Every structure is written in structure tokens, then in C-alpha cells.
Amino acid sequence: MSGKDPEERTEVRKTGTISRARVHERVKTMRMLAEKKNTRYQAAMTLGRSIKQIGRLLKSYLELGEEGLAHKLCGKPSNHCKDDERKREVLVGYLEHYAKHSLAPILAAYQLKE
Numbered sequence: 001m002s003g004k005d006p007e008e009r010t011e012v013r014k015t016g017t018i019s020r021a022r023v024h025e026r027v028k029t030m031r032m033l034a035e036k037k038n039t040r041y042q043a044a045m046t047l048g049r050s051i052k053q054i055g056r057l058l059k060s061y062l063e064l065g066e067e068g069l070a071h072k073l074c075g076k077p078s079n080h081c082k083d084d085e086r087k088r089e090v091l092v093g094y095l096e097h098y099a100k101h102s103l104a105p106i107l108a109a110y111q112l113k114e
Contacts, residue, residue, distance in 0.1 A: 026069040030061040 029046050032038040033054070038046075043054045060068030 023070050027066050030058055033058055
């Protein structure tokens with residue numbers, strides 16, 4: 001695990017740059033490992049991973065280069081996200097049925113929950 005304090009890690013995570021920072025650190029470590037300037041144990045300690053995981057990362061790095069160190073789902077939509085058509089249907093339904101009520105958001109949430 002990184003030596004950064006939790007607030008700094010949270011801030012980095014909020015800005016979306018944590019992935020780039022991790023990939024950069026992994027690239028540097030894997031390059032040293034590939035050049036035999038580092039051992040798998042040292043790489044594991046640096047990245048906070050097991051020696052077995054370092055072996056997987058090294059294999060991926062040697063086969064795919066830097067691309068192999070990035071998370072494979074990076075840039076892809078979540079499996080749990082709702083499609084735009086469904087979001088539009090819900091919004092139209094909300095506006096048609098609940099927008100005239102003072103408790104509209106509460107009623108809409110209740111109805112959608114059911």
C-alpha cells in the first residue's frame with residue numbers, strides 16, 4: 001500500500017488520476033524488473049501485491065507493454081449502469097405523473113422502488 005495519507009488517496013481517486021498514477025508506478029517497477037534491476041519480492045513490496053501477482057503483471061507487461069498494466073475495464077461502461085433509453089423513460093414518466101406534486105421526488109422514488 002502507498003505511503004500517502006487516506007485524504008490524499010481519496011482526493012486523487014475523486015479526480016480520476018489514480019489509474020494513471022498506478023500505471024506509471026507499475027511501469028517503472030516492471031521496467032526495473034524486466035531489466036533485472038529489481039527482484040519480484042522488491043516489486044511486490046513496492047506495489048503492495050503478492051509475488052504471484054507480480055509474475056502475472058510481468059507476463060502481461062512483457063506481452064502487451066504498458067497497456068498490459070492498465071485495468072482491462074478502464075474506459076468501459078459499468079455492467080450495472082442503466083442505458084440512456086431507460087433513463088429517458090423514467091424521466092418522462094416522472095414528469096408526466098409526479099412533477100405537479102410538492103412531494104414529487106419522494107413519490108417518484110417510492111414508485112420506482114416498487
